[in-house]
Structures are given as C-alpha cells and as structure tokens.
Amino acid sequence: MKNKFTENSVKYAIILFMRLSIFIKEMHVLNYLTHNYHVTRFLKSTPNIYALLQGVGIEVAFIGRSNAGKSSAINTLSNQKSLARTSKNPGSTRLINQFEVTDGARLIDLPGYGYTLAPKPRKNQWLRELGEYLKNSQCLKGIVLLMDIRHPLQGLDQQIIQWASDFERPLILLLTKADKLTYTASRDQVNIVRKAMLPILGDAPIEAFSSLKKLGIDKLTERLNMWFSGLML
Numbered sequence: 001m002k003n004k005f006t007e008n009s010v011k012y013a014i015i016l017f018m019r020l021s022i023f024i025k026e027m028h029v030l031n032y033l034t035h036n037y038h039v040t041r042f043l044k045s046t047p048n049i050y051a052l053l054q055g056v057g058i059e060v061a062f063i064g065r066s067n068a069g070k071s072s073a074i075n076t077l078s079n080q081k082s083l084a085r086t087s088k089n090p091g092s093t094r095l096i097n098q099f100e101v102t103d104g105a106r107l108i109d110l111p112g113y114g115y116t117l118a119p120k121p122r123k124n125q126w127l128r129e130l131g132e133y134l135k136n137s138q139c140l141k142g143i144v145l146l147m148d149i150r151h152p153l154q155g156l157d158q159q160i161i162q163w164a165s166d167f168e169r170p171l172i173l174l175l176t177k178a179d180k181l182t183y184t185a186s187r188d189q190v191n192i193v194r195k196a197m198l199p200i201l202g203d204a205p206i207e208a209f210s211s212l213k214k215l216g217i218d219k220l221t222e223r224l225n226m227w228f229s230g231l232m233l
C-alpha cells in the first residue's frame, strides 16, 4: 500500500516536472521572439480612433504631446528616414498612421496632444477619443508614452498615465531628446520621473531616449518584443 503511494507520488512528481520544464521552455522561447523593426512598412491612415477599435491583432501606440518626437522614434526604430512624417512644427501628424511590423503587429503613430494652435473643440475631442481608445481597444497591448526630457509629466501626460493605470495598459515612458542634456542631467530627469511615477506605475520602465543619437532603442525594442509576443498582457 505504502509502496503504491510512493510510486504514484513519484509518477506525479515526474509529470509535474516535465510540464514545468515545457512551460519554462515556452516562456524562454517567447521571451526571445524578436522582430525585425527595420522591415516596418506603412499600412494605412485613419482620421479618427473608431477604425482602430475594430482592428484585430496586436498594436502598440506611440502617444505624447505634439513635437515630443513620436514619429521620429518610429523612424529611428525602423531605421528609415521618413517612414513617419516628422516636422519641427508641432501638429505635423494629423491622421492616425498605422505601420505594420509583421502580420498582425502594428505600431500606431498618433497625433500629439497639447498643440497650442489647434482649436479648443478639436483638442478636447482628440483627448476624448484617446481616452476611449485606451479604455476600449482590444488590440492595444502597450503604450509608448514620449515626453521631452526637459519638460516631462505635463498635465495631459499625467492624464494619459492615469488612464493607462486605470485601464491596466502596460506602458514604457521614453524621455525624448536626451541628446539635449548632459548624461548626468538626463539621468537626474529619469530619476525624478521614476520617483514621481512610482505610486502610479510601480516599476514600469522609464528610459532616456534620443532618436538623434539612437539612445534607448534597445530598451524600446525589448519592450515591443515582449508586447508583440503577448507576454506582458
């Protein structure tokens, strides 16, 4: 009787061990599923958020104030000069531009908020649409929130962060144009933002980023790979 019990326990332990090792192996493979962002291509533009809400697949949205460097970040990530339209004048991205990394994996370049010259009703409507998207999208697996490293966490940035937290959207914060500051000053800014965001975002990644110097691309790529692998849901 005792022998039978021991035999069964050993059998179950072996099965459990085998299942666990298969699970760990799968996690390992998924973790290292990398995408080639250099082959990213333009997919389509849409004038409002509602077309996005009907999509399928996985998407990651680049969100931030006008002129924060969203389109530039997509160009640097994809190693293409003018995949996304950039401009030194704020408000250069008016439409919602979708880029396809691979079948079913999209980067979404959103128009910026806080553009002072845009009419107020338009600004309010855009913010409402953004809120709806963050709340209701089935495809949105991650947010890349970009803020100029010299002026992070402005009112609307904080609103996006609050929504991301409320709607449980994973987030990476990129502090852009880090080439404008010294290494020490940019590290200090990262620490300030990290400390301020700790109660809301916990240990969400916050990185100094520069499209110009290609700084922070590896961290961004790592996070995108996780989201596109469906790991960090």
Ligand SMILES: Nc1nc2c(ncn2[C@@H]2O[C@H](COP(=O)(O)OP(=O)(O)OP(=O)(O)O)[C@@H](O)[C@H]2O)c(=O)[nH]1
Pocket: 064, 065, 066, 067, 068, 069, 070, 071, 072, 073, 085, 086, 087, 088, 089, 090, 091, 092, 093, 094, 110, 111, 112, 113, 176, 177, 178, 179, 180, 209, 210, 211, 212, 213
């Ligand atoms: N020095 C520096 N300038 C940058 C960097 N990234 C973007 N810029 C500049 O900032 C300006 C705005 O960049 P965009 O990428 O168009 O910004 P955006 O967030 O897409 O702006 P909207 O489409 O208006 O919302 C352009 O003149 C870019 O060349 C960077 O890393 N370093």
Ligand SMILES: [Mg+2]
Pocket: 070, 071, 072, 085, 086, 092, 093, 109, 110, 111, 112
């Ligand atoms: Mg843009």
